[in-house]
Amino acid sequence: MRRAKLISVGKVVGAHGIKGVVKVLSLTDFPERFRERKRLVFYGEGDSVVFEGDLEDLWMEGNLLFIKIKGCETRDMAESLIGSTIKIKEEELKPLGEGEFYFHQIIGLRVYTDNGIYLGKIVDIIRTGANDVFCVKGKREYMIPALKKVVKEVDLKRGVMVIVPIEGLLE
Numbered sequence: 680m681r682r683a684k685l686i687s688v689g690k691v692v693g694a695h696g697i698k699g700v701v702k703v704l705s706l707t708d709f710p711e712r713f714r715e716r717k718r719l720v721f722y723g724e725g726d727s728v729v730f731e732g733d734l735e736d737l738w739m740e741g742n743l744l745f746i747k748i749k750g751c752e753t754r755d756m757a758e759s760l761i762g763s764t765i766k767i768k769e770e771e772l773k774p775l776g777e778g779e780f781y782f783h784q785i786i787g788l789r790v791y792t793d794n795g796i797y798l799g800k801i802v803d804i805i806r807t808g809a810n811d812v813f814c815v816k817g818k819r820e821y822m823i824p825a826l827k828k829v830v831k832e833v834d835l836k837r838g839v840m841v842i843v844p845i846e847g848l849l850e
Contacts, residue, residue: 685726686772686783688712689765694757695745700736701757703744703765709773710744713737713765719748721763729763780833788840790815790823793831798823798849801840813840821849 693702705713713719714737723729732748739745751757772781782804790798790813799817804825811825823829823842832841 684769685722685766686769686781687764687766689744691721691760691763691765692743693761694754697754698747699751699753699757700745700747701751701760703746705739705742705744706764710739710742712767712773713744713746716767719746719765720767721760722766723763726766730760778833780835784835785813785833785840788833788835788838790817790821790840790842792849793841793843798842823848 688707689703689705691701692704694700695702703713713734716734718731718733720728721730730748730751732750734746735749736747737744751760775781785804786801788801790801792798797817798821799815799819801813802816803814805812805814805822813823813825815821815823824845829842829845829848830840831843832839834840
C-alpha cells in the first residue's frame with residue numbers, strides 16, 4: 680500500500696508559558712486550517728510521528744500560531760516538540776482556483792522558455808510581498824517573477840513550466 684504524501688503546514692519554533700503551549704511558524708497561506716482540524720500530528724526526522732493530540736486552543740500573532748494540544752501539559756513537553764513539523768496528507772489540502780498552485784507542486788518543475796530553451800529546475804520560491812519569485816537553477820541561476828505575463832504555462836503532469844522572458848531576465 681502506498682503511503683500518503685505528507686505536506687508541512689507548520690514548524691514548532693518554541694514553547695509559550697508553562698502549560699504546554701507550542702509556538703508554531705505557519706508554513707501555509709491558510710493558517711485558519713489549524714482551527715478546522717480536530718487532531719494535529721507532529722513529525723520528526725524521517726516522517727516519524729513524535730506526538731499527536733486534539734486541538735484545545737489556538738490563537739495567532741502575525742505568522743506565528745500558539746497552539747494548545749490535549750496531552751501536551753507542561754513547558755518541558757512543549758519544548759520537546761521544538762523542531763518538529765505539523766503535517767497533513769496531500770489529499771487534505773484546500774482546493775485552489777484555476778492557475779493556482781501549492782509551492783510543493785512548483786518546486787522541482789523544469790523551466791523552459793517559449794522558444795524551447797531549458798533553463799533549469801525550480802529549487803526555491805521567494806515571497807517578496809508584491810509577487811513570488813521562482814529560483815531556477817541550471818547552468819546558471821535565474822530569478823523568474825511569478826507574473827502572468829512571464830509564466831505562460833504550468834503543466835504539473837509533465838513537470839514543466841514555460842516562461843516568456845521579459846527584457847533583461849536571462850542576462
